[in-house]
Amino acid sequence: MTRFAKNSLYYADDKDIYDLLQNHQKTVTKRELLELARSRGVFLSHVDSYDELADFISSLTFDWPNLSKLYDLIHTTDRTEKTTSSVLTSKITTPQLSNILNHISNTRQEDGSEAYRITQSPNAISVEVTYSEVPDPARSRLEQRRERKLVIHVETKDDGLHIRHEANKKAEEIVSAISTAIEKKTGNKVEQARIELSGIRSPQDRTAFFLALMKQVRGYKLSNVTDVSVDKLGTNPDDERNSDEPPEGIERVRTREDIKMTGVVKSWIKGENLLQTKHYQDLTHDEFFISHAVWIVEREKGAPQQIIFEAEFGNPQSATNFRYALKGTREPRKDGYWKKTITPIKESDKGELSLLIEEAARVALRMITSTATARTEALAAPAAAGSRA
Template sequence: MAMTDFLDHLSANDNDIYDLLISGKQKLTSSVLRELARDRGILYSPEDSREELADKISLLPHDFHDISGIVQKREPAHRREKSTFVRINSVLTVEEMKEAAAAYSVLSGPNETVTHRPKGGSGYNVNLVYDEFNHTRTRLLQRERREATIDFSIENEQTVIRLPASDKAKAVVAAIKDAVEKKRKEKLVEEKIELSGLTTPSLRSKFFTRLVSSLEDYKLKNVMNLKVSSLQRGDDQDEDGLDIEDDLGESAEKAMFAAVVHSMSLSGQNLVQSQEYKELTSRGFFITAITWRSEHEREPNDIVQFDAGFEDRKAGTGFKYQVQGVYRAHKGAHRKTMVHTDDLERTKLLSLLENTAKKVLAELLDESNATTTSEPEEQP
């Protein structure tokens, strides 16, 4: 490698800094860019456009701390990753989990830190801090410091593993599971939420409509967003995401999806009786992800915003979900700002979501089996 290439690898030139400034439109607004300049004692004209400000600032000298400050302003506020879970039909002991986690820790990479410890009487916790590279981003943002917490808990004589829905976390769980299997000299049977056994669009969508309306002690309040797909579409087609606050355009599909959203918000499971829903499923469309709000029917009557979907929308595999936040009840109404839950509340809500998904899937598989052994498929 030439010396100039080596220095370019370690430093940020004006083009890199410009790309960094200009790519963060939502966070690095014109007012923020002027603030960066004022911190250096420089006042730019209020007539300067955002592009002109970014160009001028990029030409100024920047040290490491300057760049770090811009990156911090540029990056969006921390969002919790979506979660997934694996249920193993066997009880893993604390000692087994400790040995497997320690074995993984020894083999972990140089840019990875692994800590692990018992949690409660029978659970275990594994925490990862690692570097992840995203080469589609501007050069100064390609390296991301990530953190993942993996929780092992014993519930109903089974081991439930909750983890971020990321490739890294899944690889760690697979390594730990493999280590336990080698120690036991037997295969651990996994139980996952997958829709591969639901072969019709109607049944696929019913999974979501029942999920949002079957949470114990919660009442469906509103559906915020839907994603849909079709078995007739090519794999390179993107999902259609619907936000009821956005302009839905003029397509027939989007008009139907809008009707689905509003009907679901009002009637929950009764949605399946609507003409729009029947037409939607008859054309091969089905729901693949959903964001919704449910209100707790007991005190406190908080409103929780959930999200659930599948990584592989057509195969119905890779179930991932999230508690996005809570609108706290206050004096007969609700706060206007959504706040994060603490770890204990979040764990309870995730467990509720997991158990409801498991129950709904079992019901639909039974219905599907009953249908195939009797009359033609039931109408939605």
């Protein structure tokens, strides 16, 4: 039976409550502090400062029901994590894989820190893991632990096990455990094929990878690019991009080079020869390359629809830790233009769209790592989308 032991904090002292309120002044307003005190039978004055209100409320005794109410006030939804994928070179069958996953889940949830739910179809298995993590030691004590979920989707194909999961350390740890268990079961070494350009130091080829990726989404044509970020080749291959998005309402800080490359790519979409563009030549000469992009594709057949993708290398210098996100979709208006409103991708469509961007990334990778002709083709301008903004 699946078990998950939640870590309990038996007593929240006045400092815990005060720190929690101070850290969430934008979420828990003065008015809510007054209502919180009133619910405890205490009437405070609205002329008191936030610090004074927080100081008094923190002096009250908080049992679990009262603490739960406070948690409800500060609750914020975790940002959706980006997704990554890889292929394990193993010919193991789905029934064998199922036995291995059941063994791993039983072993890892013995201490109660993880809970597993495994669902299976003829050629695929999904593993949902609920776990507790310590996100940031700098947070207040009451926020040290939070419950999170991840899903590892494993599909058996002719070339091995295709694995898709959230791009975080916990998921990577579990995938590593799966790989090790398969090796023990079969007696054969298991390689993990990832989407990466670690052996390529050419800024032009790294940029070409993203341009090819944008063009290679099967069944869709490239319509627009909304954001491009660049990095400069350096000497430290271990620098990792911060995976956290900027706080709500704050835009990502864009450099002059980001803006230049975005303009270059927009011109490229319209048919301009990239290699003859001065800005592109200058950026390449200075060893800048695309490491992150957000672009829009338009469905070629069937009901009109636009899909917004995002992709990046989590480690730009080494061009490793490839990850992506399905940002949303836009529908057409009656006048032929596209709606400005971006709606979330339906759960039923996420699997297919994830597969499409993974396929596109592998095609782009083959183009960049094969012949000079293929690399030149990656830089060629796409067919004009002809869609309206």
